[in-house]
Amino acid sequence: MNFYYKEHIKFVMNKVQIELFVKIAESGSFTRAGQEMNMTQPAVSRAISTLEAELDVQLLVRDRRGISLTEVGKRILVAFRDILKGFGKVxxxxAAEKGLEKGLITIGAFPAASSYFIPKIIGAINRQYPQLEFRLHEGTIAEVKEWLETGVIDVGILIPPTxxxxxxxxxxxxxxxxxxxxxxxxxxxxxxxxxFEKESMLICKSGYEPPVVELFERTGVNLNVKYVINSYHTALNMVREGLASAVMAQLSLLSPPDGVAIxxxxxxxxxxxxxxxxxxxRCSIAVRLFIDTALKLFAEGEEGDLKPEAGIDRIHM
Incomplete structure (x- = not known):
């Protein structure tokens, strides 16, 4: 792959160098990246040194604490991810022209959505296109947004604002x-x-809170937040212990613990x-297939199909 700057400087990079740099950045290890690409440690070091020499910038800092990206390395990482996605689209x-649908889909989702939606979507796709590969990253809403922005994932499951x-x-x-x-x-x-006006409340942050905050603002009720956490599992256990009350969403309540009333x-x-x-x-064929499958499975269904009320009957009062 050739990059031209100021008409007389030419950088020559290949897909192996780009992919290797991305794997090192993501794993934080020359050794693990080399193992994934079947390259020896000396070969990995030479490839990265050659890449830095061609670009005439330092991409990685290697010291006793491990490996970290320079500021320009962080920016180039985002660009390299886009380049690799371009290779994938080609x-x-x-493959589609030959009738051999394949590819890699990297997905990001918050845990409650991941556990409910992802298995069904992948299962439906795999039955028709078994050669497609999937990579899943689970995190908070804020993390999923960051992964989408920086190119770590192709598609994310989020709640607004988006x-x-x-x-x-x-x-x-x-x-x-x-x-x-x-x-x-x-x-x-x-x-x-x-x-809930005078109740002690807990709220989940990192992107989960907008619908709850909006509800209290819309109804003119003060939201008296005593605890701020990131995990709905922790939230349910804190409610069970009588530490606070909460307003939580359907997906998080499919398997509530005993001692919690919904x-x-x-x-x-x-x-x-x-x-x-x-x-x-700019979506690849594989990502468009993922989106189309997900919308067909869930967006066209009726509201309330998840029926968390079934779990309410099991709650011990």
Whole structure:
């Protein structure tokens, strides 16, 4: 691959160098990257040294603490990921022309969405296109957005706002009041948002909180946040211990622990889940297939198909 600058400087890079640099950056190890690409340690070192010499910049810093990227290395990493995706798109186009659909789809999702949506989507695709490969990254909403922005993943499952990406509505899930089983509000079948006015509440951050904050603002109720956490599993256990109450979304309540009461909210509230890509126009064939399959499986279904209410019957009061 040739890059020309100022008409007289030519950089010559090949796919192996680009892929090797990306693997080193992501794994933090020359050894692991070499093993993945069947290259010896000396060969890996020579390839990276040659790449840095051709670009005339230092990409990696190697010291006793390990390997880190220079500032220009971080920027080039994003560009190299795009280049590799371009190679992948070419390979997929050629394979599709020959009737041999294949490719790699890298997905990012927050855990609750990952556990529910991803197995069904991959299962449906694998039955028709077994040669496709998948790589899954699980993290917070904030992390998924960062991975999408920096090219670590091809497609992410997010909740709004997603204005910086091209996105597609996947599912609308209901919000519920979540209380300790012995809480006075647990005696009600429907809990009003204003009932939480003086309650100690916990809230999940890192991108999970916008629908809950918006609900309290819309109803003019003060959200008295006592605990701020990132994990819904931790949130449920804290509610069970009587530390606080919460408003949580449907996907997080499919398998609630004993000692937690889940009640309808008034007014009803919902959280939208969307599929997001950096650019819909630049998606590979494989990523478009993933999106089309996901929308067919979930977006065309009726609201409430997840039925978390089935779990409510198992809660010990």
């Amino acid at each position: 390979e997929q186009e050629i 204005d910086e990406f091209d996105s597609f509505p996947l599912f609308r899930e209901k919000l519920y009041a979540v209380l300790p089983a012995g809480h006075p509000l647990a005696k009600k079948s429907v809990v009003k948002v204003r009932d 009640r309808e909210l008034e007014p009803p509230a919902y959280r939208d889940i969307r599929l997001a890509v950096h650019s819909a126009d």
